[in-house]
Amino acid sequence: MMGPCEAELFSEIDKLRAELLNNVEVVPGCQRVEEEITYREILSRIENVILGIVTSLSKDEAPVLALPNRSSWANISFDSAIGLQRNSGSSSTSIRSDSPSSVRKFAQILKIFLVIYKLVQSNSYATKRDIYYNNTQLFGSQQTVDSIVDDVSCMLKAPRRSLHVMATSKGLIAGDLCYLEEDGTRIDCRSGSAVRSTNNPKLTAPAVAVSSNIVGIRNIVSSAKFVMIVEKDATFQRLLDDDFCAKLSPCIIITVLMVRKLWDTLHIPIFALVDADPHGIEIMCIYKYGSVAMSFEAHNLTVPSVMWLGLLPSDLQRLRVPEDALIPLTKRDENKLSSLLTRPYLTSQPDWQKEMELMQQTKIKAEIQSLAAIAPDFLTNIYLPNKLRYGGWI
Amino acid sequence: MLREIQEVLRLIMLLGEQKQQHSLKTRRGLLVLLWTETGASVQSLNCTVAAAGRWSTGIKMEALQPVLTDLKESMFPCAWPSPQPDPEELCAFTDLYGSLRLLLSFQKKDERFNSTELCARIEAFLHTFSLANAKINVHLKFKWNQQTFQRDLRVKIKRTVALANQLSRFLDVTCSSQPPECVKKDCWCQGGHPVVGGLLPLSIPPKVMDQGLFGELSIQPVTLLRPCLLQYPNLATQLTHIKVLVFGPSNVPVAGPSTFFQNLPAHLDCQELGLHGLHCSSFKDHVHNSGMVYTVEQEPSKDPEQESSLLPMQQSLRLYLFLQHSDPFNCHLSDLMATEVLIEHYLEDILNNNRQSVTKALQTELKNTLKASNHRKRSQEELRSAADVILSSSISVVSCSSDVDFRTACLNSMKVRDTHELSASLHESLRRVTSWKFTPRDRCYSAQMEEHPESDDATQREI
Numbered sequence: 001m002m003g004p005c006e007a008e009l010f011s012e013i014d015k016l017r018a019e020l021l022n023n024v025e026v027v028p029g030c031q032r033v034e035e036e037i038t039y040r041e042i043l044s045r046i047e048n049v050i051l052g053i054v055t056s057l058s059k060d061e062a063p064v065l066a067l068p069n070r071s072s073w074a075n076i077s078f079d080s081a082i083g084l085q086r087n088s089g090s091s092s093t094s095i096r097s098d099s100p101s102s103v104r105k106f107a108q109i110l111k112i113f114l115v116i117y118k119l120v121q122s123n124s125y126a127t128k129r130d131i132y133y134n135n136t137q138l139f140g141s142q143q144t145v146d147s148i149v150d151d152v153s154c155m156l157k158a159p160r161r162s163l164h165v166m167a168t169s170k171g172l173i174a175g176d177l178c179y180l181e182e183d184g185t186r187i188d189c190r191s192g193s194a195v196r197s198t199n200n201p202k203l204t205a206p207a208v209a210v211s212s213n214i215v216g217i218r219n220i221v222s223s224a225k226f227v228m229i230v231e232k233d234a235t236f237q238r239l240l241d242d243d244f245c246a247k248l249s250p251c252i253i254i255t256v257l258m259v260r261k262l263w264d265t266l267h268i269p270i271f272a273l274v275d276a277d278p279h280g281i282e283i284m285c286i287y288k289y290g291s292v293a294m295s296f297e298a299h300n301l302t303v304p305s306v307m308w309l310g311l312l313p314s315d316l317q318r319l320r321v322p323e324d325a326l327i328p329l330t331k332r333d334e335n336k337l338s339s340l341l342t343r344p345y346l347t348s349q350p351d352w353q354k355e356m357e358l359m360q361q362t363k364i365k366a367e368i369q370s371l372a373a374i375a376p377d378f379l380t381n382i383y384l385p386n387k388l389r390y391g392g393w394i
Numbered sequence: 395m396l397r398e399i400q401e402v403l404r405l406i407m408l409l410g411e412q413k414q415q416h417s418l419k420t421r422r423g424l425l426v427l428l429w430t431e432t433g434a435s436v437q438s439l440n441c442t443v444a445a446a447g448r449w450s451t452g453i454k455m456e457a458l459q460p461v462l463t464d465l466k467e468s469m470f471p472c473a474w475p476s477p478q479p480d481p482e483e484l485c486a487f488t489d490l491y492g493s494l495r496l497l498l499s500f501q502k503k504d505e506r507f508n509s510t511e512l513c514a515r516i517e518a519f520l521h522t523f524s525l526a527n528a529k530i531n532v533h534l535k536f537k538w539n540q541q542t543f544q545r546d547l548r549v550k551i552k553r554t555v556a557l558a559n560q561l562s563r564f565l566d567v568t569c570s571s572q573p574p575e576c577v578k579k580d581c582w583c584q585g586g587h588p589v590v591g592g593l594l595p596l597s598i599p600p601k602v603m604d605q606g607l608f609g610e611l612s613i614q615p616v617t618l619l620r621p622c623l624l625q626y627p628n629l630a631t632q633l634t635h636i637k638v639l640v641f642g643p644s645n646v647p648v649a650g651p652s653t654f655f656q657n658l659p660a661h662l663d664c665q666e667l668g669l670h671g672l673h674c675s676s677f678k679d680h681v682h683n684s685g686m687v688y689t690v691e692q693e694p695s696k697d698p699e700q701e702s703s704l705l706p707m708q709q710s711l712r713l714y715l716f717l718q719h720s721d722p723f724n725c726h727l728s729d730l731m732a733t734e735v736l737i738e739h740y741l742e743d744i745l746n747n748n749r750q751s752v753t754k755a756l757q758t759e760l761k762n763t764l765k766a767s768n769h770r771k772r773s774q775e776e777l778r779s780a781a782d783v784i785l786s787s788s789i790s791v792v793s794c795s796s797d798v799d800f801r802t803a804c805l806n807s808m809k810v811r812d813t814h815e816l817s818a819s820l821h822e823s824l825r826r827v828t829s830w831k832f833t834p835r836d837r838c839y840s841a842q843m844e845e846h847p848e849s850d851d852a853t854q855r856e857i
Contacts, residue, residue, distance in 0.1 A: 043795070043797070044797070044800075046791060047791065047795060047797060047800045050788050050791045050792065050800075050804070051800060051803055051804060051807075053784075053788055054788065054792075054803075054804045054807050054808060054816075054820065055807050057808070057820055057823040057824055057827065058807040058808050058809075058823070060823065060826070060827055061827060062827045062828060062831065063784075063824075097780075097781075097784060097824070097827075097828060098628060098777075098827060098828040098831040099831075100628065100772075100773035100776045100777055103776060103777050103780040103781075103784075103828070104776060104780050106780060106784060107779075107780035107781075107783035107784050107787075108783075110783060110784050110787035110788065111783055111787050113787060113791065114787040114790050114791055117790075117791050117794065118790075118794065121794060138783060
């Protein structure tokens with residue numbers, strides 16, 4: 001049973017949770033019916049593309065693929081409950097097989113189609129990394145594979161998980177969480193069955209590498225009061241070193257992936273701990289509202305309830321972070337900040353907007369590590385507990 | 395006789411420069427009549443050169459006559475006054491172009507010559523002349539031993555090129571090569587697109603200065619690649635021949651081969667040009683073609699059984715070299731004529747004196763011309779390697795599919811029986827549609843477009 005101090009620690013968080021549950025249509029994770037596309041439908045969609053190519057050639061016409069344009073804001077609309085989502089009838093780019101400048105991409109897309117076709121047909125899985133290393137000469141870089149897989153996902157109107165292509169996981173998770181992976185492996189993020197982080201061999205608290213096959217994860221059990229998304233591995237490990245999960249127990253800290261899954265299952269507040277710089281803010285916006293590039297899958301990826309816990313630009317002034325720990329914004333930072341301020345979702349987040357405008361005025365940024373300049377354990381023992389206790393999120 | 399005809403043309407061109415006509419629509423005619431007479435013990439070859447149409451307007455024939463007389467005596471010491479040509483021949487000529495502007499006749503006695511060879515040389519010379527003087531319609535008629543050879547050289551497609559020093563040249567850019575069968579109607583450019591190179595100053599060697607050649611001498615290249623394949627950007631091309639034509643300041647071809655050009659391939663960097671090698675064609679070809687021809691060595695075909703429509707398209711390159719000269723102290727017609735003779739006579743020495751710079755300039759021009767061809771090779775390679783992936787991926791999906799309807803639709807679409815035939819059929823179709831991708835260009839000459847209202851092709855009649 002929770003003591004009076006612990007109850008006081010989580011009182012604001014509990015209030016937030018109640019508010020979230022009131023505002024958001026709650027569907028228990030076990031009852032959530034996801035619109036899954038059958039494997040037969042995926043194969044059929046790919047076959048339709050191939051038939052289109054064959055038909056073009058039968059008419060002595062050069063085959064052309066219509067690639068949905070995933071980089072234009074003109075194809076995006078904003079829904080506060082979902083985030084950024086792709087409009088129907090959005091523009092597309094033609095990838096021609098008779099143009100030397102685009103034929104390589106055409107071939108890369110066809111190759112990905114074939115790989116996916118075989119994976120789905122054989123009910124096996126591969127990571128994007130596997131695909132790249134099997135065809136390095138064709139693709140040239142991992143980034144190309146990643147981009148084309150997302151393009152194909154958008155073309156086929158199917159989430160990447162339905163294509164049996166997984167991301168190469170580099171994410172870590174720790175705290176009050178247990179679940180089963182698809183193959184039945186039981187994962188307990190609190191205790192010993194963990195993968196030590198390769199960046200910190202002296203890790204004292206366990207952390208688990210997040211499985212790539214998030215769809216397959218089931219039986220999630222947690223009594224966590226909140227989830228905290230931590231932008232950087234270095235900060236994550238710092239928290240582990242300082243035994244954050246025990247001090248603020250019950251909670252979950254995570255670096256990447258699985259956020260949406262946790263929200264769908266646990267419906268507990270999700271906080272973001274990012275650097276006070278435009279890049280960190282953008283990462284957080286992507287978690288909350290999604291990105292233009294992945295807007296076609298917004299329903300499955302975004303968590304609109306994410307709250308910005310820190311590091312806030314106003315924290316830098318309030319806490320009087322030493323000046324030598326502060327960094328001037330670069331031109332690139334300023335441009336990114338200006339771009340963020342024009343995003344359609346900011347109008348529904350006046351507090352975020354205010355913080356960004358403050359950063360724009362002061363022209364200063366700082367990493368989370370800058371708090372160590374105040375005191376070595378300031379982050380874990382003062383900053384975060386106070387933020388969580390007194391509702392210092394926006 | 396060829397030399398004499400060349401001199402007369404030079405005179406006509408120098409006279410014409412004084413009242414230069416810039417319009418392509420100016421009609422000018424040039425008639426070269428040759429006929430033989432056999433006397434008691436000697437054979438004579440008579441020649442009349444006539445010009446009619448819009449030539450050197452404003453210059454009176456009466457004023458010109460003394461000049462012509464002097465020139466005849468100095469240029470043709472062995473020539474005799476010629477009997478006048480058949481008036482009917484001249485009538486037919488003037489009917490086409492209007493009144494005569496110039497008529498010059500001369501005769502060479504005791505001329506031992508091979509009629510057929512001479513005729514071929516004169517024809518080749520006039521044809522070369524026509525290539526850089528496309529505004530002028532040239533008519534050649536040669537009668538000997540009851541035989542008549544007639545050739546009318548009228549250019550179908552002309553193009554004006556602007557050289558340095560505000561000079562213009564009117565080039566014959568017609569390309570008579572027939573398009574392949576797979577090319578649709580009106581999708582073939584019947585002309586070429588000349589590219590003007592930079593003006594290269596030439597230093598006059600002291601030996602030539604001693605002979606009286608002063609002033610500023612320069613040379614300017616113009617390249618013309620044929621047939622034009624700009625509308626087929628993906629088509630692989632293969633350069634087979636390079637023909638070098640040199641024109642004097644009066645724009646009359648410099649006749650005869652030169653050692654400099656014979657040895658040129660040895661000094662060019664073929665690797666930089668993307669060529670396997672260049673070889674001079676035989677001397678006989680020089681004589682008849684009035685220009686130096688280089689044959690490009692080809693690499694063996696990677697796929698000897700490749701379908702003909704997928705083989706590289708052969709192109710030839712015409713390299714015009716226009717000599718320019720200016721000397722403020724040379725203003726009389728006779729001086730200009732003499733200067734031209736000097737330049738032609740000592741051209742070998744002049745070019746050798748400027749070997750490095752001329753070779754470098756030609757290397758640059760050839761490199762620029764062949765850049766497009768080399769780019770096509772890279773594009774072809776990109777298309778080919780991607781096509782392999784596209785086809786193998788598509789065939790794999792069809793082969794792996796358990797959907798009978800899908801497989802049947804694919805096979806029926808290409809009208810084949812199995813996936814093996816489907817693979818071959820798709821391969822051939824993809825290669826064809828990508829290689830022959832057509833991108834229309836405004837500057838190309840479709841079947842309907844002509845620059846000059848006269849539509850007669852070059853005709854050749856032997857009676």
